[in-house]
Amino acid sequence: MTTVRSRFAPSPTGFLHIGGARTALFALLAARQQSGTFVLRIDDTDMRRSTQEFHDDILDSMQWLGLAWDEGPYYQSQRSAQYQDMGERLLSQGRAFRCFCTPEELEAKRKAALAAGRSPAYDGTCRDSLPEPGESRPYTVRFRSPKAGETVVDDLLKGRVVFQNQELDDLILVRSDGSPTYNFCSVFDDADLHISHIVRGDDHLTNTPRQVLLFQALDASLPHFAHLPLILGSDRAPLSKRHGATAVRAYREAGYLPDALINFLARLGWAHGDDEVFSWQELEEKFKLEDVGASAGVFNPEKLEWLNAHYLNARPAEQLTQEVKPFLPATERPVPADDWLARMVATLQPRAKTLLDLGAQSQFYLTDNITLEAKAAKKFLKAATLPLLARLRTQLRDVTIWDEPALHRVFTAFMETEQVKLGKIAQPVRVALTGKTASPGIFEVMEVLGKERCLARIDRVLAEPPVAAES
RNA sequence: GUCCCCGUCGUCUAGCCUGGCCCAGGACACCGGCCUUUCACGCCGGCGACACGGGUUCAAAUCCCGUCGGGGACACCA
Numbered sequence: 001m002t003t004v005r006s007r008f009a010p011s012p013t014g015f016l017h018i019g020g021a022r023t024a025l026f027a028l029l030a031a032r033q034q035s036g037t038f039v040l041r042i043d044d045t046d047m048r049r050s051t052q053e054f055h056d057d058i059l060d061s062m063q064w065l066g067l068a069w070d071e072g073p074y075y076q077s078q079r080s081a082q083y084q085d086m087g088e089r090l091l092s093q094g095r096a097f098r099c100f101c102t103p104e105e106l107e108a109k110r111k112a113a114l115a116a117g118r119s120p121a122y123d124g125t126c127r128d129s130l131p132e133p134g135e136s137r138p139y140t141v142r143f144r145s146p147k148a149g150e151t152v153v154d155d156l157l158k159g160r161v162v163f164q165n166q167e168l169d170d171l172i173l174v175r176s177d178g179s180p181t182y183n184f185c186s187v188f189d190d191a192d193l194h195i196s197h198i199v200r201g202d203d204h205l206t207n208t209p210r211q212v213l214l215f216q217a218l219d220a221s222l223p224h225f226a227h228l229p230l231i232l233g234s235d236r237a238p239l240s241k242r243h244g245a246t247a248v249r250a251y252r253e254a255g256y257l258p259d260a261l262i263n264f265l266a267r268l269g270w271a272h273g274d275d276e277v278f279s280w281q282e283l284e285e286k287f288k289l290e291d292v293g294a295s296a297g298v299f300n301p302e303k304l305e306w307l308n309a310h311y312l313n314a315r316p317a318e319q320l321t322q323e324v325k326p327f328l329p330a331t332e333r334p335v336p337a338d339d340w341l342a343r344m345v346a347t348l349q350p351r352a353k354t355l356l357d358l359g360a361q362s363q364f365y366l367t368d369n370i371t372l373e374a375k376a377a378k379k380f381l382k383a384a385t386l387p388l389l390a391r392l393r394t395q396l397r398d399v400t401i402w403d404e405p406a407l408h409r410v411f412t413a414f415m416e417t418e419q420v421k422l423g424k425i426a427q428p429v430r431v432a433l434t435g436k437t438a439s440p441g442i443f444e445v446m447e448v449l450g451k452e453r454c455l456a457r458i459d460r461v462l463a464e465p466p467v468a469a470e471s
Numbered sequence: 472g473u474c475c476c477c478g479u480c481g482u483c484u485a486g487c488c489u490g491g492c493c494c495a496g497g498a499c500a501c502c503g504g505c506c507u508u509u510c511a512c513g514c515c516g517g518c519g520a521c522a523c524g525g526g527u528u529c530a531a532a533u534c535c536c537g538u539c540g541g542g543g544a545c546a547c548c549a
Binding site: 009010011013043045046048049099101102103106110113114115116117118119120121138140155158161163164167168169171172174175176177179181182183186201202204205206207209227229230232234236237238264267268269270271272273275276293294295296297298299300302303304305306307309313349350351411421422423424425426427429430431436437439440441442443 | 481541
């Protein structure tokens with residue numbers, strides 16, 4: 001039995017992208033499903049574009065999402081000696097050769113070929129010419145790719161894909177400054193780290209045959225490949241910044257829950273019958289690379305939001321309270337204790353889509369400087385209804401146990417004597433207490449807010465009738 | 472230009488390998504209703520797709536061929 005070793009190999013040249021996160025998720029799941037190992041490798045060979053900030057963001061975002069790697073991170077930047085050795089070895093074995101063409105020459109040839117309608121591949125200028133003795137011009141190391149035959153990529157998702165070797169050119173392994181290229185390091189490391197499953201984006205499919213050839217040149221055993229279809233924007237173009245937020249951190253900051261994002265990403269391209277909601281445990285049990293679809297999928301923000309609301313609603317209020325804290329608005333009042341916040345959160349929970357949303361909706365609980373919405377006041381705090389509100393206020397004053405059932409009883413009795421329906425009195429109270437026409441149930445709001453603050457808010461409305469002041 | 476991948480409701484998808492149970496199922500969104508002190512939640516119902524054309528077959532979303540459409544790759548980026 002072969003144990004699965006999968007890897008995620010991001011380049012620290014940008015924030016962790018939603019597509020990258022999905023790739024990492026599928027790689028991790030492929031390993032977990034078989035009790036294998038998920039390796040993190042940082043492909044930082046491009047020192048010009050790599051930054052510490054991006055590196056940190058990728059690790060942070062992965063941790064936040066729960067994409068825990070079992071091994072690594074390995075850094076390609078720390079392995080240059082090994083690439084150099086291997087470059088030399090391939091050269092001495094004749095599996096690679098020195099190329100003295102300059103970037104300018106190559107660029108010119110590429111353009112000419114393209115203009116003439118030919119493939120812009122390397123023409124093999126230096127492939128068979130031995131360098132002059134004492135040649136001192138800079139050179140690149142190129143892989144001596146076979147010119148005939150075919151190379152087969154047996155992809156777990158795409159099936160058997162056949163490439164003609166004549167379509168493949170001699171790719172550069174080592175640049176003229178001595179640094180190794182992506183294709184070289186990647187293959188070398190995958191072989192060296194004994195990666196058994198390479199899970200990556202679709203966009204790599206066409207350079208896979210070259211890598212297969214390289215694996216063979218390194219006398220390494222071939223890993224399994226799984227090329228995931230890309231994530232598209234609503235216009236069916238690959239998801240990019242112009243479609244809006246693409247960084248994982250942006251979703252974190254927008255108040256999405258990590259498990260909701262994971263669930264969403266998993267369902268984008270993968271399905272298990274009609275199931276929609278998956279816990280980590282279920283994902284690890286049910287996921288199979290083979291079940292991932294072959295076609296690209298469009299990123300659907302509404303579904304993410306729905307899933308997020310679902311997870312939000314299912315959270316224990318205590319946990320949600322901790323998670324929402326960074327999203328709570330700062331007010332003139334001191335930050336309430338956790339148990340009180342949890343009661344507040346419980347009332348808001350079913351109607352919030354995101355933590356950000358929940359934070360915004362909690363405003364009236366956390367401040368006493370509530371603003372009455374003009375339209376709400378105009379409709380429900382008319383001069384004619386204020387006496388009613390005043391009479392209710394005297395009833396409320398005498399309530400000793402300020403909780404939902406008690407308040408409900410007071411209101412019921414009040415409706416009886418006043419001969420009004422609940423809506424007639426509940427809405428004015430709601431506006432007085434929250435400033436809005438929509439809020440959690442009026443009795444829960446009152447209980448959480450407490451007697452003193454409720455009466456004060458009603459008093460304020462009675463003392464300064466908003467409609468009179470307005471007109 | 473060359474090579475490669477993909478094509479089921481607006482979107483995510485089940486079904487396709489191993490043809491009939493599919494005049495195509497679920498979910499999001501949308502529309503309508505119920506619940507209800509408001510807004511949500513929830514529940515019920517509705518709208519809505521096999522890209523097209525040929526072929527094989529008693530039978531095709533499922534197999535074969537072609538067309539069209541979308542995307543990707545062709546760097547001293549990864």
